Amino acid sequence: xxxxxxxxxxxxxxxxxxxxxxxxxxxxxxxxxxxxxxxxxxxxxxxxxxxxxxxxxxxxxxxxxxxxxxxxxxxxxxxxxxxxxxxxxxxxxxxxxxxxxxxxxxxxxxxxxxxxxxxxxxxxxxxxxxxxxxxxxxxxxxxxxxxxxxxxxxxxxxxxxxxxxxxxxxxxxxxxxxxxxxxxxxxxxxxxxxxxxxxxxxxxxxxxxxxxxxxxxxxxxxxxxxxxxxxxxxxxxxxxxxxxxxxxxxxxxxxxxxxxxxxxxxxxxxxxxxxxxxxxxxxxxxxxxxxxxxxxxxxxxxxxxxxxxxxxxxxxxxxxxxxxxxxxxxxxxxxxxxxxxxxxxxxxxxxxxxxxxxxxxxxxxxxxxxxxxxxxxxxxxxxxxxxxxxxxxxxxxxxxxxxxxxxxxxxxxxxxxxxxxxxxxxxxxxxxxxxxxxxxxxxxxxxxxxxxxxxxxxxxxxxxxxxxxxxxxxxxxxxxxxxxxxxxxxxxxxxxxxxxxxxx
Numbered sequence: 001x002x003x004x005x006x007x008x009x010x011x012x013x014x015x016x017x018x019x020x021x022x023x024x025x026x027x028x029x030x031x032x033x034x035x036x037x038x039x040x041x042x043x044x045x046x047x048x049x050x051x052x053x054x055x056x057x058x059x060x061x062x063x064x065x066x067x068x069x070x071x072x073x074x075x076x077x078x079x080x081x082x083x084x085x086x087x088x089x090x091x092x093x094x095x096x097x098x099x100x101x102x103x104x105x106x107x108x109x110x111x112x113x114x115x116x117x118x119x120x121x122x123x124x125x126x127x128x129x130x131x132x133x134x135x136x137x138x139x140x141x142x143x144x145x146x147x148x149x150x151x152x153x154x155x156x157x158x159x160x161x162x163x164x165x166x167x168x169x170x171x172x173x174x175x176x177x178x179x180x181x182x183x184x185x186x187x188x189x190x191x192x193x194x195x196x197x198x199x200x201x202x203x204x205x206x207x208x209x210x211x212x213x214x215x216x217x218x219x220x221x222x223x224x225x226x227x228x229x230x231x232x233x234x235x236x237x238x239x240x241x242x243x244x245x246x247x248x249x250x251x252x253x254x255x256x257x258x259x260x261x262x263x264x265x266x267x268x269x270x271x272x273x274x275x276x277x278x279x280x281x282x283x284x285x286x287x288x289x290x291x292x293x294x295x296x297x298x299x300x301x302x303x304x305x306x307x308x309x310x311x312x313x314x315x316x317x318x319x320x321x322x323x324x325x326x327x328x329x330x331x332x333x334x335x336x337x338x339x340x341x342x343x344x345x346x347x348x349x350x351x352x353x354x355x356x357x358x359x360x361x362x363x364x365x366x367x368x369x370x371x372x373x374x375x376x377x378x379x380x381x382x383x384x385x386x387x388x389x390x391x392x393x394x395x396x397x398x399x400x401x402x403x404x405x406x407x408x409x410x411x412x413x414x415x416x417x418x419x420x421x422x423x424x425x426x427x428x429x430x431x432x433x434x435x436x437x438x439x440x441x442x443x444x445x446x447x448x449x450x451x452x453x454x455x456x457x458x459x460x461x462x463x464x465x466x467x468x469x470x471x472x473x474x475x476x477x478x479x480x481x482x483x484x485x486x487x488x489x490x491x492x493x494x495x496x497x498x499x500x501x502x503x504x
Contacts, residue, residue, distance in 0.1 A: 003061045003186040005054065005179060006096060007037060007047050008089045009068040009104035010121060013142060015242040015322020017481045017489055018075035019373050021112055026071040027081055029408050033088060037065035044165040046104035046138045049175025061183050066092035068104075072433055073322040076112040086121050090128045100134040100182040101125070103153075104175070107143020108240030114493075116144075116247060122152035134185040134192075136178040138171070142205060143237040145196045145251040155181045155192045156253045158235025160210050160219075162464045168223055169210070169235075181232055181255075192232050192255050195263035199271040199278075200498045201239070201250040205461045206288075206315065206475060206484040207281040208238030208250075214280035218273060225266060230257050234266070236274060241486055242322055248494040250274060278499060288315065288477040288484070291333040297474060298454045299339055308471040309341075309452045311462050316480030317377050318460035320435030323482040324348070327377030328370040330456040330478060331417075331427065335381070338421030341453030345428035345436050345445075346409060352429050356387045356413035363387045369417075369429070377480040385415040385427070388446075393430055395444035407441070409434045414445055426452075434458075438465045460484070 012022060032039065041051035047068055054063040069085045071077075093101065103125075109117025118139070125135070136155040139145070141162075149156060159174035160167075167173070184190045208215055218236060225234040233255040239248060252270035256263040289297065298310035317327030325348035334342045347370045359365045365387070368380035393409030410431025417425045426447060434441070436457040439449040449455055450469050457466075460482060462473050477485065486501055496502055 003099040004064050005061050005182050006064040006066050006098035006101045007050055008066040009047050010085050011106040012071040013073040013106050013108040013240050014076050014110035015073055016244040017242055018322040020075050021078045022071050022074040023078045024081040024084055027069050030070040032068040037068045044172045046171045046175040049172035050102055050179050053176035053179045064096050064098045073320055076110045078112055082111050086124050090124055093129055099186050102178050103137045105137055105139050107139030108243050110243055110245055116146045119146045119148035134182055136182050138174050138178050141237055142240045144239045144243055144248045145237050145253055146247045147196050150194050150196055153194055155255045156194045157233045158237050158253055191258040193260045193263055195254045195267040196251055197267035197271045198249050198251040199274050201278055202241045202498055203238040203250050203281055204241035214277035230259055232257055244491050244493045246493050288475045290477055291329050294474045294476045295333045295337050295339050308469045309455045311466045311470045311473045312456045312476050313462040314458045314478050315460050315475055316478035316483040317458055318482040319433040319458055321460050321482035323480050324373035324377050325433030326370045326373055327480050328381045329378045331381055334425045335419045338419055338423045339454055340423050343426040343447050343452045344456035345441055346430040346434055348433045349429050350431045353411050353413050353431050359387050361387055383417045385417040388416050389414040
């Protein structure tokens with residue numbers, strides 16, 4: 001009989017320092033059930049890769065799509081939000097009785113009770129399906145690997161969501177790898193076992209970049225490990241540094257064929273290698289500029305738009321790491337310093353969107369823009385602006401990393417704001433938070449990114465999407481709850497000592 005593999009995704013990275021919880025409303029726009037999950041096929045996601053693989057050879061296994069849910073990074077998940085998705089998964093498993101389960105989890109979820117979301121979900125699933133159903137879990141490279149998963153998952157793989165679909169370790173290919181592991185587990189060709197080993201490191205997305213050293217060499221070693229006899233999967237996870245939990249930090253996950261001692265030894269060896277190279281990550285973490293330094297670097301350079309824009313990454317207010325998305329530090333700098341040819345996206349400010357809708361296209365207005373969540377991301381900026389566009393904020397990403405993924409920012413306005421010295425700045429204002437790690441948003445709004453001198457974007461990882469056409473990509477040290485400077489946060493739960501907070 002052809003095995004039936006259930007597919008489910010539940011992805012959210014929790015910033016425990018964020019201003020408020022992540023509720024059900026944050027999930028509704030990105031919640032698919034049943035057959036609607038099949039729309040992910042071919043996208044650079046774990047389920048997209050799994051569906052493509054299962055469609056390629058239906059005789060090997062068939063898919064049973066259950067749920068795909070995702071929320072942008074934010075505060076701890078409310079009980080209502082968690083229970084809604086977890087309940088949909090467990091109910092689906094009860095009703096369909098599959099032969100195996102593939103779970104796509106971000107790996108850094110925290111519930112409002114302070115519990116690790118992934119382990120809590122797996123325990124709920126095991127209560128329904130029992131100990132014998134094969135479960136393969138794929139987490140992101142920003143996961144805080146929870147040792148509790150060792151006893152809850154049969155296989156544990158790590159995907160890097162910054163890699164194009166054709167690269168080893170990409171979500172698409174990891175989804176296909178997980179399908180193969182489950183097929184072999186169901187027919188009893190293999191008996192996978194998992195080991196996790198942690199390192200006393202908080203690396204995060206600024207330091208962990210697959211395309212540069214030292215991560216590049218470490219990941220080459222991971223690939224070599226997966227070619228060893230008996231090793232079914234190997235992975236390194238940098239961790240999500242804004243989750244203050246007891247299992248925080250970087251780590252290694254190894255899945256072997258019925259060889260727990262070997263899995264444990266290889267995981268320890270991998271984290272030893274990671275620790276040996278950790279000083280190499282320090283330089284990447286220090287590569288930040290102040291707002292003034294970054295804007296002056298872009299303004300003073302001779303390259304201009306002939307060789308692409310300067311991309312300024314708003315690190316302190318990155319919605320992809322739980323930032324409020326309405327920080328105004330870069331907006332202030334661009335207006336006050338007279339930056340020419342600048343565009344900024346997006347500032348989440350529903351009230352401002354409503355005001356611009358009242359003014360209408362080409363309308364002039366004065367308003368206080370941004371910083372409505374708190375004062376940690378700056379203060380509202382009084383601007384005079386012309387409304388250039390009012391649009392539906394749904395768009396499809398077209399970059400190599402997230403091609404085909406759809407985003408919904410609610411209503412969106414493009415404002416042309418008057419600068420201090422006769423310059424203007426195009427500002428995208430949205431009803432919902434969004435991480436701009438893809439130039440498709442600009443193009444969907446009629447802003448061609450390659451023709452701007454400066455692009456200010458709310459993301460902590462701009463390199464994969466913008467490096468191909470940018471003159472330079474600059475990491476900007478802005479205020480906010482996603483700052484990479486971890487000494488600014490009151491950690492209480494992370495294991496100590498841990499680098500870079502301490503010197504272990």
